Amino acid sequence: MRGQPERPTLDQVAAHAGVSRATVSRVVNGSSTVDEALATQVRRAVTDLGYVPNRAARSLMTRRSETVALVAAESTTRVFGDPFFAAVTRGAGQELARSGLHLVLSMVQSEEDLERLAGFVRGGHLDGILVISEHDSRDVVGVAAGSGLPVVVGGRPMTPHGEVPYVDNDNVTGGRIAAGHLLARGCRRVASVAGPQDMSAGVDRLIGFREGLGGAFDPDLVEVGDFTTTGGAAATERLLARRPNLDGIVVANDLMALGALTVLRGRGLEVPRDVAVVGFDDADVAAVAAPPLTTVRQRTLDQGRLMAQYLLTRLGREVAEPMPELHGRHDGPGIVLGVELVARESA
Structure with missing residues (x-):
């Protein structure tokens, strides 16, 4: 041989x-x-x-490893089951590959995971770190920033760490336009299935929802979900148990909106005639939902690309095709991408 x-x-x-x-x-x-x-x-x-x-x-x-870590403060089930993570990872991976860098994925869900991450980022295995889906219960950004490596965060960090840069979507405006859309179509008892309140996306979308409703906001018409389909269904059940006559729901992501649609259909309620529903993300599932989902479109793929480009500039590497936002005007370390409403049949 x-x-x-x-x-x-x-x-x-x-x-x-x-x-x-x-x-x-x-x-x-x-x-x-x-x-x-x-x-x-x-x-x-x-x-x-x-x-x-x-x-x-x-x-x-x-003294370069040619490797960047994408750290998600979530379980493997969520990371591999939520289209948001797939789009961010695809966008970041494409940009890093064009610069000859490898992308490794790390999930952090426990204190033990956080300790392992701390050892890994200090071990000379990485050139930089991207962080997504941060929760304030575990300071993933602090551990990453403490390594001395360049760090870029996807989403506004719950705990500020100096000038650690981030790339976010305009979640407040998204919540506001979703609520305003339901008011404009005549809904008067508008509820929210909000996202987790230990994450900036969940907090900011609920702030926008409250601002969009103004005097029509009713705190009794808010339930918090966990950004999963089952979590959205459970939150919708709780809302209907308290207020069976609600006529509109703003749901903080499309997966939870699918759960809401399932519950409404199971109760014999027609969407949008009886209850209008608006999601958030404009994931691929939104267009094929039953009925197709009106939703707030965020630029998730671009968010991943821009996170990687931001990191490349911090590493002193050339960016092949910089996005306009990379060198555009923005306040402080954050870049915030615009959102828009996509109207379909659910509202």
């Missing part, structure tokens, strides 16, 4: 290109100090020989 062919070495590339080994090393590691004609010779030799840099050796020399 024949063994694997030997990998070309740096010396062989140098000989093939007719330059020194040091010159090849500088080109391979992205240095801009090499004359462009020589750099072209080296790149041609790399292609001719099929040379692949030894990442482990490069990491020792450059």
